[in-house]
Every structure is written in structure tokens, then in C-alpha cells.
Amino acid sequence: MDAVRKDIHNSNVPQVCKSCEARHGGVCGALTTEQLVELSKYTTRKSIGAGGELHGQGEQVHAYANILKGVVKLTKMMPDGRQQIVGLQFAPDFTGRPFSSESSLSAEAATDTEVCAIPKPALDRMVNRSPDLERRLYNQALLELDQARDWMLTLGRKTAREKVASFLYLIATHIDPEKSEVLQFELPLTRQDIGDFLGLTIETVSRQMTKLRQEKVIHVENNRSVTIHDLDRLAEVAGIDG
Amino acid sequence: MDAVRKDIHNSNVPQVCKSCEARHGGVCGALTTEQLVELSKYTTRKSIGAGGELHGQGEQVHAYANILKGVVKLTKMMPDGRQQIVGLQFAPDFTGRPFSSESSLSAEAATDTEVCAIPKPALDRMVNRSPDLERRLYNQALLELDQARDWMLTLGRKTAREKVASFLYLIATHIDPEKSEVLQFELPLTRQDIGDFLGLTIETVSRQMTKLRQEKVIHVENNRSVTIHDLDRLAEVAGIDG
């Protein structure tokens, strides 16, 4: 465990950051205690209700944010209203785009969400002083690139059945689960959102869910609560190589 | 024009680098003359015939490469053989993935291609010494991420007609054109590749091309040579906001 990492557990670290960093290691993990204290002067914790917008397509980005809780969807829209979700972000992902101030996508909360908002200038300054931080941001970008490309395969080449299974698999492996043999979670997206993520209509999503339920690949309660008894089985249905 | 940029035109710069950098500004543009000389000790120029592999899916990446000429396709394959092209790279793009040594995709030359191959250790060392270089790589990753997400919208929500038009638009705006009112270029991809890029079959691609030809949106000769008289019209058909 290196020096930076040790700092994180130091008692001088701001309280907000502790609970945030306690997780899988967000971008702030690259900062020293000093830098963290400095940065936390400008950060504000915000709650955003489901459907709330972090920022709209084509708008200036005024702030970055670390997601503390909830799921954020990144969407693109065509002039005629057709919509595609191009990414999902989970805690403790970092959202926002360094260097380019305009974004071609909109970010909104899919569920009730809490974020740690960081004003653009504050983080930009910090990035220029901390190569470690930039490295982490770079790595997050590479990770998102991988995810985007994985999803391109799903969108371009999978059947509706495989798409829905792929979605469920994605959620199952990203929403932090109570570590148990049986995975159980609430779907963070409506059927409409799922459709927009998979390039399908809500009806098709619904029908495929029903089929997967009938075949006991998944178990559904209240339309939102999903239980998965056999993740490998789901992966297989999703067409993910095993 | 800053110091670094001036260095590039300095006569101490290796000959290979000059012709490379003469273009839109590849990643090497971040390096000083000294660094460029150092790096060029390890680089080798390579020709790769159409269909040749830069590296396979799941293999270790032994080298990075700057594309000097030609088009490289990044593909993903499912266990059963279904394939999706998840990115196209044009000169002077940089290809290869820093930090992670394994790649989940395969890269092959779509056309006859020339690259400047850089052994992994040499570039990794350079990255750690030059923040500017890392910044450029980061920016390239962000650019690729944008492109990937744009394409997700195309894959998920566009019709076959719009997809084919989108593809033609992409090529028209990325293959460096003779600057003239009328765009004319050779398609760098076979119908099969185009299908794999658009999530369509070759037959559908062919049919849509025929239609676009009949409607005079494009003009085609020898199946590969395309002329576009009205790029805005094409963009419109592609469903790209104007």
C-alpha cells in the first residue's frame, strides 16, 4: 500500500471523501490529503431525483461530478426524437469531460442519485498539478471506451433476447450486490430506458423479459425487482463467451 | 506557434517523423526533437497488406503504432463468429492501448496500410516522462469515445438507409480528400466490412447503396469508387442534425 493510499485513511481527510473513497477507488484516490482538503472546499454534495438532469446535450459543462449513489444515464438524441442511451454510470464513477467544454450528450439521473459536484475550474487546476489524477481520468476514459465498444457489439449483432440478457447481466455485475450466491437487485431503468439502451421498443423488451422469466433464467417481482439464480446461465443467454 | 511545435520543423527531426507529423498532428507532436530522436531509434516502419493483422483479439499487445497511410479496423467477434467493427482508424491516428497489456479486440488493416511501429516499453517510458504526450493520448481516447458513442446511436436507432448514408458520410469526412467541391474517394471497406460496421448483412448494404445511387445522393463506379456531389444532402439522409 503506497503513501497516497495511506493518506486516504488519514483522519485529516474530509468526511465526504472518506465515504466516497471507501468504495472501489474513484478518481479522487489519486490525491494527497492536502489536495483532497483543498478540493473539498469547492465541492458540494447534491441530490438529484430520478429523471433530473446533470446537463443537457450541447450545453456547456459547468461542473464535474463523482457519483456517490444511484445510476446516471448518458443519452444521445436525434432531431426527430429517437433516443439512444450510450452509457450508464454507477458509483463511484466520475462524470464530466475534461478539456472540452461542450458535450454532445446529455446526462440524467436514472434513479435517485447523489453526487459530489466539482466545479470545472477547481478540477482542471488540480489535474494540471497531479499527474496521478490525470492518469486515473485517462484510465476511466479507456474503461468507458471498452464498455462502449462492448455495447456496440451488443447493439449491432445480438438478437433481442441476447440484448435483454446482456442488459440484465450488465446491471447484475455493476450494481453492488449483497455478496451472496443469489443476486437480487432493483432495475435502475424503466422499460423505456432499457429499450433506449438496447435499441429496442418497450414491447420487445417486455416480451423478452417475460420469456426469460418463463424459462427461469430470471425471477421478477413488481416489474422492477430481479433475482438471478445462475449468472453463468444468464451470460450464456447473453452470448458472452465463457 | 509554441516551442514544441517549432521543434517539429527543425532539421534534426528524424525524416520518418517529419512526413508523419506533417499531417493533422499525431501524438508524437507532443515530443521535443530530442525525445523524437530517442524514440525513433526503436520505431520501425511497416507495410501491412489489406487483411493483415496488427494484433488479434485477446492477444498481448507488443507494440503501438502510428498509422501513416491506410485504414485500420477494430473488430470484436462473438464465439459463434458474428462480428462487429467497433472503430475505424485513419492516418495519423495512434493505435494500441497503454497500461493494459491485453486487448479485447483485434486490429487489422482494411486497406494496404503503412504504420510506424513503436515497441511498448519504449513508448511507456516516454509517456512517463512526457505529460504532454500522455495528454495527447488521453485526448485521443476521449475522441474515440465520442466516436464510439456516436456510432452507438447509429447502430441502435437508425434505419438501414440512414446507416449506410452515415457510413459514407464518415468516410467522406475522414479520408483526406482532394479539397474540391466534389468529394471523390475509394471505399476502404468491402461490403462485408461495411455490414459488420453497420450491423447489417451485405445484401442490405448493397441494396441501400443501389437506392442511394438511383436517387443520385451518391455516384458509384467499379463498386468501390464513390463520388459525392452534395455532402449536406448525404448528412440529411444519414439523419445527422444540420
Added chain:
DNA sequence: CGATGTCTTGAAGCAGTTCAACCAGGGTGG
């Protein structure tokens, strides 16, 4: 308890796939 939004189910239609035949260009070898 009606009202409203979300989800499911059914039936009909259609965009894109599948299967199959055909065509054009470019070697290759007799």
C-alpha cells in the same frame, strides 16, 4: 375509488434477413 403512468399481451405489418441465382472482373493454366 377513479385516475394516471407503467407494463404486458395480442394481432397485423414491414424492414431487414436468408437463401439462391446471377453477374463482372481478374487471375491461372491448358
Added chain:
DNA sequence: CCACCCTGGTTGAACTGCTTCAAGACATCG
């Protein structure tokens, strides 16, 4: 030099998986 084939592309006809349109079920909330 022509017959041959082989690869890449086009075209046609039948099929099908997903969409569209429409109705009904379910849950939540004033």
C-alpha cells in the same frame, strides 16, 4: 487466347424477428 474458376458484388423471392398499433392489466397516488 479462351475456358475455367474464384472472389466480391448485385438482385430477386420468401421468410421472420422486431415494430406498430391497439387493448387490457397492474400498481401507485391523489
